[in-house]
Amino acid sequence: MHFALLGPLEVSRDGGRFGLGPAKQRLLLAALLRRPSETVPTAALTVALWGDDPPASAAANLRTYVRGLRTALGDGAPWDGVARTPGGYLLRVEPGQRDVDVFEEAAAGGRRALTLGDPARACEELDRALGLWRGAFLEGLPLSDALDRWAGRLEERRWNAEEDYAEALIAEDRCPEAVLRMRGLVEHRPLRQGAWLHLMLGLFRGGDVAGALEAHRRAREVLVRETGLEPGPELESLHRDILRQRPVPARATPAPVAPRPRQLPLVTAGFVGRDAALAALDSSLGSGSGGPGTAAITAVSGMAGVGKTALVLHWAHGVADRFPDGQLHVNLRGYDEEGPLPAADALRGFIEALGVPQARIPSGTEARTGLFRSLLASRRVLVVLDNARDSAHARPLLPGAGESVVVVTVFTMRSRSRARPRRTGSPYE
Known part of the structure; x- marks a missing residue:
């Protein structure tokens, strides 16, 4: 049995x-x-088939x-x-039965071959990996x-594999x-500086100096327009080498690893209970609050001293590994005597950390x-906004499109004695 997901879903045998x-x-x-x-x-499975509003017949339909x-x-x-198992299927x-696994293995093999200085082998592995893609993932x-x-x-x-393949092709x-x-x-991905780098390098080493310089101009134009940032040092260094007609190696300088901030404070020792609240926070990982491509936003509200921060930090440390691009945290000091932390100052700290x-x-x-939203658009980051004064205080710190998750703690005058998470619509979207 072979399961193909890198395109329209297909299953085949013999x-x-x-x-x-x-x-x-x-x-x-x-x-x-x-x-x-x-x-x-x-x-x-119910959420996968019907979203957050399944029909009353969902259980019976799932069995069908x-x-x-x-x-x-x-x-x-x-x-x-x-097979039916306790709690699910x-x-x-x-x-090797999923094409996803074959792709991952071959792409990793191509990267290893590049690292070991064997571009011919890298070309073989990466051609095999990329040849498995028949369209968009689970297209249709x-x-x-x-x-x-x-x-x-x-x-x-x-x-990433496409960029590795370009590097191997240039070396060959x-x-x-x-x-x-x-x-x-x-x-299709105009913010990928690695792609622009290999385009410039391929054009230059192929003899098209004017084309390489034009590619740099276009790269700078789109990066400044979309992110407010100049091209990175690798693009600029290659640009200078081309202008000065310096020899350029076949293998591009690898792009630096993007910073992965780890800003969560230490978790409170001896935290126990709050299972229902933790489960409610877990639900924020399952779906976005505003539809596909929108960051999930959850508010944890309660009176002062009921444990909102302890709850959120305990949960955040437990799910940190699900956010490969890092975790951001700020105490907004919404009701401090010295006044709340301005959103502009919090944003400056986040942007520097990124x-x-x-x-x-x-x-x-x-x-x-x-700029903050542009930086998070292609990343999966956990953002904890502690002690927000109100929705206006938190709103500038919310991501836009992307896979990030935001948890906001908010002081309320309710008489309830326990912190309670809630998925937000307005006012935090």
Whole structure:
């Protein structure tokens, strides 16, 4: 059995493809393939198929789709690869049966070959990896937020592999191929400085000096317009070398790793209880508050001293590994005697932590908000805004599009004695 997700969802065996049935049935299969050979909770499958507002018949319909999937994959007879388990369902998948795994292995092999100075082997591995892509990930399916985040991570790895492939092609003196691939990449992902770098390098080493300089001009134009930042040192160094006609090595200087801030304060020792509140915070990881591509925002409200901060920090440390691009934290001091921390000051700290030099940080709150949102657009970051005075205080610090998650703690005059998280619509969106 072979499961292909790097394009329209397909399942085949011995060269023959299975008919997978209606869209909901294919979504069920995709959700099971996201966690192969693991139990996927019924609740997670329900969200994958119907979102946050499932019909009353969702449980019965889910069982119907499971039966249909077993029949489809069994070629008319029930297939035992889809198993009912306590709390959910499991899809048995052997190593190498998902094209996702083959892609990951080959892309990693190509990167290793580049590191070891073997561009010919890198070309082979990366050509195999990228050849598995037949279109957009799970193309044609209405993806749940969890599947959409998975798609985003795999698309990012795809573009990284494309840049690695261009580097290997240039090293093998196959510059026209590298240029063609990088032109396509910058067209779809114009903020990728690595793609611009390899485009410039391929053009220059292929003899098109004017084209390389024009590529730098276009890169600078789009980066300044979209992020307010000048190109990074690698692009600028290559630009100077081209202007001065210096020899340029076939292998580009690797781009620096983006800073991954770790700003969460120490968690309170001996924290116990609050299971319901922690579960409510966990729900913020499942879906965005405003639709696909929108950051999830949760507010934790309560009176002073009920443990809002302790709750949020305990939860944040427990899920920190799910935010590979870092965690940001600020105490907004909403009701301090000295007055609240201005949003502009909090933004300056966040932007610096994300790698922008002080000299390049704009002065106004609105401009800083725009830059902050641009920096988070392609990252998955946990943002903890502690002790916000009100929605106006927190709003400039909220990301826009992307996969980030925000938790805001807010003081209220309610008589309840415990902090309680709530998913926000207005006013925090």
